[in-house]
Amino acid sequence: MxxxxxxxxxxxxxxxxxxxxxxxxxxxxxxxxxxxxxxxxxxxxxxxxxxxxxxxxxxxxxxxxxxxxxxxxxxxxxxxxxxxxxxxxxxxxIGHDINSGVRLLGSRVRASEIDELIDPLANALYERIPCGADAQSDMSLTSSEIDHVAQSGAQWALRRDMAHQDDLVRAEEGGRLNDADPAKVSAAARKLGAKQLGTLGGGQHFIEVSVVEEVYNRAAAITMGLRKKRLAVQIHCGSRDYGRQVCADYITKFQEAAPKYDIDPPHPDLACVPLDASEASDYMGAMRAAANYAYANRQVLAHRVREVFDDVLDGVGDQFKTVYDVAHNLGQVEMHDVDGKHMRCYVHRKGAARAFGPGTPGISLPYRALGQPVLVPGSMGGPSWVMLATREGMAKSFGSACHGAGRTMSRHEASYHSEVPVSENVEVRGENVTAGGGVQLKETVDAVVDTAAGAKLASRVARLKPLVVIHG
Structure with missing residues (x-):
């Protein structure tokens, strides 16, 4: 090609x-x-x-x-x-890591306040937050309690005093999808979920403490709570093995059901059924349950980040406010203009973020007039971007935008690219990552952002520079 x-x-x-x-x-x-x-x-x-x-x-x-x-x-x-x-x-x-996504926290804390505390901060985050593919939670939760998480999403964390109401207000879908059905989730998935809530996981998941290096849209940045030279935190993770098991279970079920509907999928891993089939309804209920688990997981991790900042910087944790929480791997029913017709669609987004423009129903209230925030993490040790969705993107990409660069590639594709060093100025903690190595795509996140801006999917608001990275 x-x-x-x-x-x-x-x-x-x-x-x-x-x-x-x-x-x-x-x-x-x-x-x-x-x-x-x-x-x-x-x-x-x-x-x-x-x-x-x-x-x-x-x-x-x-x-x-x-x-x-x-x-x-x-x-x-x-x-x-x-x-x-x-x-x-x-x-x-839609993807195996259902509702893999990013939570961004902004603050008034000056980056200069942690100049002498980089090592203690990195160590405290790594010690407080279980990382790695085999990471297990320090919370003892039963399968029944995991069902409550799957129903309630981030609201579960609010009831446990691990969230503020504003965290939910500034999250996509309020941190909870309606019509989740934990009864459609397998016992195997629920067992895995009971062990992993509040863990970062491995692969491309990370927590990054950054400084707001540059602001391009001051009014939007003020609304978001982002200020130049102040600290921000990105949390990238999803539904862990709970969501992966849900996806695997339903790919198998759809493979078995496809002949009944006279469907020959283009690939076994793209097994599909009609949207009005009972199997589709079951999957959507289970997928929403996994999505809610992911919303809760990022909320618990945000709570633990605040606790670490309380310890290291003497009580500043509550100064870290949610800017936005956005999902990457999700399927949703939405209205879109397609070929001149206003049409109800089921939108599959895999490694793509919903990016609704200003005034679109469904946007979190603080951003209704601005457009939905778009969070674009960069490669390990490189800059990240905060953007705002545009009206033009609604027609061009079903109201969607990119979700990152570098750290977001698959392990399979990473083997096609050479290793490049992580900046020596970035403190890194992780099982498989050191300050001397890491893998990224050939393109920089700036080229991805240039495309998103040039294609009018989103506009630039701020650029973030990493200071500390916790990686599974």
Whole structure:
């Protein structure tokens, strides 16, 4: 595959038409600037995107984000909308780590206040927060209690005095999805969930203490609680093995059910069923339960970050306020304009963030007039960005934007890239990461952000510089 296969729509949009493969149901639209497009064309992820475009019931175009990389079944960094309820649903196009996402905390604490405390802060975070693929919670929770978490999301943490009401107000969906059904979650998933709530996990998950290095939209930054030279914290994690088990369970169930609906999926990991099938209803209930588990997990981790700052900086924990909490791997029923029609769609987002523009229903109240915040973590040791969704993105990408760069690639794709050093000025703690090494994509997060801004998916608000990274 090369540029000759593509039609260039504009400076940031490229289309692979359905004529590329007879089984494609919709075109594949790639969002990328000149610095990214040739590399994306070389990635195995684009072949996966073509395969995902073969799912039945899709409408519009399959959207490929500038930070796309290989995943299981579908790549990370895609948006696929299916007509509701006449289309189909595919767990593999939502992802195994259901509601992997980012919580951003802002503060009034000056970065200079921790100049002499970097080591104690890094050590305290790593000691307080269980990290790594095998990390287990220090909370003793039963399967029944995990069902309450899966019903309540971040509200469960609020009842346990591990959240403030403003944490929920500034979270996507208020930190809780309605219609979660823990009864549709397997006993195996619930058992795993009981051991892992309040843990960071491994892979690409991290906690990063940053300084707001530059502000590009002062009014928006003030609303968000971001101030230049002040500290911020990013928390990137999801539903851990609870969500992964849910996804695995339902891919298997959908594989078994597909013949009943005369569906031949493009790949076993993209097994799908009609949206109005009973199996689809069961999966959506279980997926929402896993999403709520993830919201609660990030809230518990935010609480522990505050406790660490209380200890290290003598009671400043409550100065760290939620800016936003956004999901990356999620499926939701939404209204969108598709080919000139206002249509109800089931939107699969895998490695992509919802990015509703100003005035769109469903945005958290503090951001209703501004647009939904878009959080774009960078590669290990590199800058991250805070952006705001635009009205233009609603039509261009089903109200979606990129979700990061570098740390967000799959382990499989990481093997195709050389190691680069983490900045020696960044304090890193983790089982598999040291201050001397790390893997990132060839592109920088700036190229991803340039594409998001140029394609008018989101506008720049602030850039963050890392000081401490906790990595599983």
């Amino acid at each position: 090369d540029r000759t296969d593509l039609t260039r729509i504009d400076d940031y949009t490229w289309e692979l038409p359905t004529s590329f493969h007879e089984a494609m149901r919709v075109p594949v639209r790639i969002l990328a600037n000149e610095d990214l497009i040739d590399e994306i064309l070389e990635r195995p992820a684009l072949e996966q995107a073509v395969r995902t475009a073969m799912l039945p019931g899709l409408v519009g175009s399959l959207i490929v984000m500038p930070d796309v990389h290989s995943g299981q079944g579908a790549p990370m960094g895609i948006v696929a909308a299916s007509k509701y309820p006449a289309g189909a649903i595919a767990p593999g196009a």
